[in-house]
Amino acid sequence: MPKLRLxxxxxxxxxxxxLIDGTVQIDGVDPVFMxxxxxxIFFRAFRHAEFDVCEQSLSSFTVKTALxxxxxxxxxxxxxxxxxxxxIYVRKGRGIARPEDLKGRRVGVPEYQLTACVWARALLKDDYGVEARDIVWVRGGIEQPGRAEKIALDLPEGIRLEDAPEGRSLSDLLLDGEIDAIVTPRAPSCYDRGDERVEWLFADPTAAATDYYERTGIFPIMHVVGLRNSLxxxxxxxxxxxxxxxxQAKAVAERRLSDTSATKVTLPFVEEQLHAARQLMGDDYWPYGVDRSRTTLQSFLTHHHQQGLSSRLITVEDLFHPATLEAHKI
Structure with a gap:
């Protein structure tokens, strides 16, 4: 039987x-990788379903699945x-010294439903009492004006969401002081350039995230893999x-990363950071499969629904193909 070309x-x-370089093969599949x-990927997948298999925004996928x-x-x-x-990046000189100071502020988002934004609103609510209704959200492109939501949203009453002014990016608005902060998965260029007017909300985000993990056991999931339903x-x-x-591909990457005879990534202190991650999270610190990520997934789905993004509260089992919910053991 010929392999499936996907x-x-x-x-x-x-x-x-x-997977991309062929070190790991997919049983029965002849893949064409892009x-x-x-x-x-997300724009093309959620607007036109162009790919057989693709990376998926967890939030956008949850919106579509709930509907x-x-x-x-x-x-x-x-x-x-x-x-x-x-x-979460903030404009200096605005009196924002702690997360609670975001109440009543104007905060930019590339898209309201982005997974990173869902998780950021979740931690602001759970740990600091900042509700989505406490903020005026300004939607726009991080660097390019005119970005729109990939998926139409029906947000709850009381959520204040505005579009950025025509021709203006969120990075520019932040520098000009027309918004007070940005929540974004990508650093705005003004921060990357080292502009002294922009800083992280959390002065030591690694310490804050470590404390968050120790309290919750949650390592936030951003992307899953999607397979075309018909296939x-x-x-x-x-x-x-x-x-x-x-x-298997992840296991190969982890073995390579653990080989410290010559560092596999262009970054100092990799060995130390790998040791710290294992000390905090265990040897399998980046688990695949549902079992060890159920708490993380359930937290996300609850917040996603509470934020008005999913039309119903769905379960972990609703997201994934039944054949992937358990695995054989030897």
Whole structure:
């Protein structure tokens, strides 16, 4: 039987590269890989369902799944995870010294429903009592004006969401003092340039995230993998095969990272950071599969619904193909 020829759209990460370069094979599949930025993958996937298999924004995927409109079924390979204490940038000189100071402020977001924004609002609410209704949200492109939501939203009453002025980016608005902060998965260029008028809300985001993990056990999930529904229906073996391959690719990346004879990433103190991560989170600090991420997923789904983004409170099982919810053991 010939292998299935399928299109894959994923980011070029150490944990996906063994798939892209062929080190890890996918059972029964002849893949065509496209390595693209998340913004392009998500736009094309959620607007036109262009890919057979692709990285998916957890938030956008949850919106679509709750509505029963998703073209994809989820595979619990969490190719992007990140603590979002680094995602909140503030304008200096505005009297914002702590998260509670964001109440009543104007805060930019690239899209209201972005996964990073969901997690940031969740930690602001749970840890600091800052509700989404306490903030005026300003939606716009981080660097390019005119960015719109990929998915139409029906937000709850009391949520104040405005569009950025025509021709203005969030980075420019922050520098000009027309907004007080930005919540974004990408650092605004004004921060990357080292502009002294912009800083992180959390002075030591690593310490804040470590405390958050120790209290909650949550390592926020950003992206999952989606498989076209029709392919899952026609080939019931395919979801498990894809999860198996992504899991094997992550294992290859972890072995390479652990080989400290020559550092595999262009960053100092990798060995020390790897040791710290294992001390805090265990040897499998970036787990795939549902079992060890259930608490994280349930927290996300609860907040997503409370924020008015999912039309109903869905379960973890609603997100993922049944064949990926458990695995064989030897």
């Amino acid at each position: 299109s894959f759209a994923i980011g070029d990460y150490d944990r996906t590269r063994p 390595t693209l930025d998340p913004e392009e 029963g409109q998703s073209a994809y079924v989820g595979i619990p390979a969490f190719v992007s995870r990140a603590f979002r204490h680094t995602s 899952a229906a026609d080939h019931p073996w395919l979801p498990a095969a894809i999860l198996k391959a992504f899991t």
